[in-house]
Amino acid sequence: MPELHMSLEPHGDSVVVSIQGELDVVSKQRFEDCLSEAAEQGDQVILDLSRVDFMDTTALAVIVGHWRRLVAAGGTFRIAGARYRYVKALWITGLADRLPMYDSVDEALADESSGAASDPGASQPD
Secondary structure, three states, X not given: OOXXXXXXXXXXXXXEEEEEEEEOOOOHHHHHHHHHHHHHHOOEEEEEEEEEEEEOHHHHHHHHHHHHHHHHOOOEEEEEOOOHXXXXXXXXXXXXXXXXXXXXXXHHHHHHXXXXXXXXXXXXXX
């Protein structure tokens, strides 16, 4: 079984959560705990998925749940570096149009610092 590595790194007002490995039903609780810890550290979370080798719908459900909670509390949740094949379900359901996604952490941080409140993730999720 491939190793899963998760790290939290503060970047100004944001907390970047970097994931390396596979996100699935086996790693669900660890992933959930990691995102909860990030939200405790700040209300602006960037999830870096650029080094994720596999992600199932269980992981997507965790992401959507944390996004909804953070936005409802007045924060932001952004995804960086996600490969289409892993977030395809977000596109199919239309959530990708509302959950801010960026090609890289640097792009997400740049948008965060610009204070863009008109992005799709700034609205309340259903």
